[in-house]
Amino acid sequence: xxxxRFVTREIGSLAKPGWRVKSIAGRPVEKNDVEDAQKWxxxxxxxxxxxxxxxxxxxxxxxxxxxxxxIQDFSALYGLRLLENAGxxxxxxxxxxxxxxxxxxxxxxxxxxxxxxxxxxxxxxxxKAAVTEKPLVETVYDLHEFEFIxxxxxxxxxxxxxxxxxxxxxxxxxxxxxxxGLLGATAERRSEARRRFGIDAARDVVRPNLVGLVEAxxxxxxxxxxxxxxxxxxxxxxxxxxNATREGxxxxxxxxxxxxxxxxxxxxxxxxxxxxxxxxxxxxRDSRETGTKAEDRPGYAILxxxxxxxxxxxxxxxxxDIHTDFIEPPQLVRDRILYAAGVLGPERIEVNTDCxxxxxxxxxxxxxxxxxxxxxxxxxxxxxxx
Amino acid sequence: xxxxxxxxxxxxARSEELVQATRDLDRGRTTEDAVEKQRDADVxxxxxxxxxxxxxxxxxxxLSWQDIFRPFDxxxxxxxxxxxxxxxxxxxxxxxxxxxxxRLRLAEPLGEPYFRISDLPRGGWMATLPSPHALxxxxxxxxxxxxxxEGVIGPQxxxxxxxxxxxxxxxxxxxxxxxxxxxxxxxxxxxxKSPLPLALQLPFGDAxxxxxxxxxxEVDAIGVDFYATDIAxxxxxxxxxxxxxxxxxxxxxxxxxxxxxxxxxxxxxxxxGELHLVPNGDLQFVPEKIAREKVLRLGSAAKILKxxx
Numbered sequence: 001x002x003x004x005r006f007v008t009r010e011i012g013s014l015a016k017p018g019w020r021v022k023s024i025a026g027r028p029v030e031k032n033d034v035e036d037a038q039k040w041x042x043x044x045x046x047x048x049x050x051x052x053x054x055x056x057x058x059x060x061x062x063x064x065x066x067x068x069x070x071i072q073d074f075s076a077l078y079g080l081r082l083l084e085n086a087g088x089x090x091x092x093x094x095x096x097x098x099x100x101x102x103x104x105x106x107x108x109x110x111x112x113x114x115x116x117x118x119x120x121x122x123x124x125x126x127x128k129a130a131v132t133e134k135p136l137v138e139t140v141y142d143l144h145e146f147e148f149i150x151x152x153x154x155x156x157x158x159x160x161x162x163x164x165x166x167x168x169x170x171x172x173x174x175x176x177x178x179x180x181g182l183l184g185a186t187a188e189r190r191s192e193a194r195r196r197f198g199i200d201a202a203r204d205v206v207r208p209n210l211v212g213l214v215e216a217x218x219x220x221x222x223x224x225x226x227x228x229x230x231x232x233x234x235x236x237x238x239x240x241x242x243n244a245t246r247e248g249x250x251x252x253x254x255x256x257x258x259x260x261x262x263x264x265x266x267x268x269x270x271x272x273x274x275x276x277x278x279x280x281x282x283x284x285r286d287s288r289e290t291g292t293k294a295e296d297r298p299g300y301a302i303l304x305x306x307x308x309x310x311x312x313x314x315x316x317x318x319x320x321d322i323h324t325d326f327i328e329p330p331q332l333v334r335d336r337i338l339y340a341a342g343v344l345g346p347e348r349i350e351v352n353t354d355c356x357x358x359x360x361x362x363x364x365x366x367x368x369x370x371x372x373x374x375x376x377x378x379x380x381x382x383x384x385x386x
Numbered sequence: 387x388x389x390x391x392x393x394x395x396x397x398x399a400r401s402e403e404l405v406q407a408t409r410d411l412d413r414g415r416t417t418e419d420a421v422e423k424q425r426d427a428d429v430x431x432x433x434x435x436x437x438x439x440x441x442x443x444x445x446x447x448x449l450s451w452q453d454i455f456r457p458f459d460x461x462x463x464x465x466x467x468x469x470x471x472x473x474x475x476x477x478x479x480x481x482x483x484x485x486x487x488x489r490l491r492l493a494e495p496l497g498e499p500y501f502r503i504s505d506l507p508r509g510g511w512m513a514t515l516p517s518p519h520a521l522x523x524x525x526x527x528x529x530x531x532x533x534x535x536e537g538v539i540g541p542q543x544x545x546x547x548x549x550x551x552x553x554x555x556x557x558x559x560x561x562x563x564x565x566x567x568x569x570x571x572x573x574x575x576x577x578x579k580s581p582l583p584l585a586l587q588l589p590f591g592d593a594x595x596x597x598x599x600x601x602x603x604e605v606d607a608i609g610v611d612f613y614a615t616d617i618a619x620x621x622x623x624x625x626x627x628x629x630x631x632x633x634x635x636x637x638x639x640x641x642x643x644x645x646x647x648x649x650x651x652x653x654x655x656x657x658x659g660e661l662h663l664v665p666n667g668d669l670q671f672v673p674e675k676i677a678r679e680k681v682l683r684l685g686s687a688a689k690i691l692k693x694x695x
Binding site: 118120121123130169170172178186190323 | 399400402405408409411412452453469470472475477478479480481592612613614615616617618632634636637638639641645646649652670671672673674675676
């Protein structure tokens, strides 16, 4: 009998260090930022971090383009080493070079124009763009990011990409909806405009960058679709855009969805073409008490529907809540995995955080991920009888 | 042609200046006073735009509200702000009301700054409130919509009636998808015992499946998002006033007043009540410059139809 082993990884983003944010934004780097770079540089064993601390950040302000590029490299290296230090099997760089998942995708595409600032919640805002003509990406804009990471680790890499449907849903539409007479229109006419945008975004916005990275050696691409169930009637479009994105791509492809109603995914996910895995958030909705019975694991109740579905890909099991500083004990992680393994079979389970950890400090993120790895080992021990 | 009105319910967009001021406040770079001065300027600017374009009821834009539920979460006994939760249809977040006690009570109804009565013309302004049903369903724990109506929203409506408000638009965000049981909403609205005309608006979603039942509610008007609802789904003849969501508050594309007026003419043929032109939800979901232009165009569209009466 094959020994069970649960692959562990983060989803994508980590918080960006203050020295990285301030220096790139043109704000003065402060003493505590430099101390932070020193501390983590030492703790994570960052090669040549003295250069960052003593030669670059010491300037505090007025960084040249070359220095900013070095700061970005160091930030990527710090992110990479943090994830390695946590003991993860699959890593990337915590998206240290990217501004924000939506902005990062559309700012590299022709056909989008920034429209201004809208509120996300309270006094938190984001910049929103409109598609104004048929969009097109002409460069492999994440190539340097990928090559840098590839050259600095031997670990398996999983590259996150903002998915086409999320780009559609988070953009204003001044192109496909124009002259369409969508006011009071039938659902079919409205959905046709969204579909045309979605397919164009998949083929001409996400794919060009993705294809370039696969040609450069990326073996695993993760399509991030946090908006997947925003409009339940459009889940078939999420599937269609995933398929259009990965068509003919010779790499493992998976999809990440979070903070969504997963009931809306059925039965449509059965039409996904060669989707290795769905990486999903669960622990945000789960109890913090240990236990492996169904009543102990309310956040994972939806797994029954995945078992019943004809879609038989893997589940990337979210076992770490990214919205709180609560450090999940390894025993809690273990029980979440064991419960899921009991429902779906251990061969269908891999282990991750619910989503990117960018809202948590590195101290908290590291503790959470270490416990995630330890919990995975405990679950393996329980199942392998060792 | 029925009687035509136009107005802009819901939370209005913050100007780039107010956005920056609130960001600065969070980072300790400015003062509460400076933020409030900018907020005052935003309110005045929004009121000016509404007057300029001839809207029938003015709104203060709820510019102090962090989300549609928050002032009540903070003010009502038995409620408090709960976990950050996603409004799926706008990809934004709100604090889900957390219920701390069975009995909910709004001892002191919300006044200034939540309702800027000193800036609003007595008898010429409208207020937006959460539907008691929406607040109850969005809550992080179980609460009876009727208890929300009786203890929280009802007292607020009575306070509004005593302070020059003309009508209340109840935002109902929780009637989309799956099997919908209208009875709890019906019961809650009955429990409001509103002295003011009520409109129930369903922002940002297809109301087609429930419109037939909504017209039976004890409200004067129903609000429909016509960027998500097929006009064919409208019960005919429509027996109440229709708040027609004709300005798309989820899209930056600017509507042409003549196109809106043409759509208004089609609706007018089906109505027994009045036709009120409104955005299909909060204008806070587009940047303020775009929101302002939409408000101006809303007034222009209404003007075209009013001149045809």
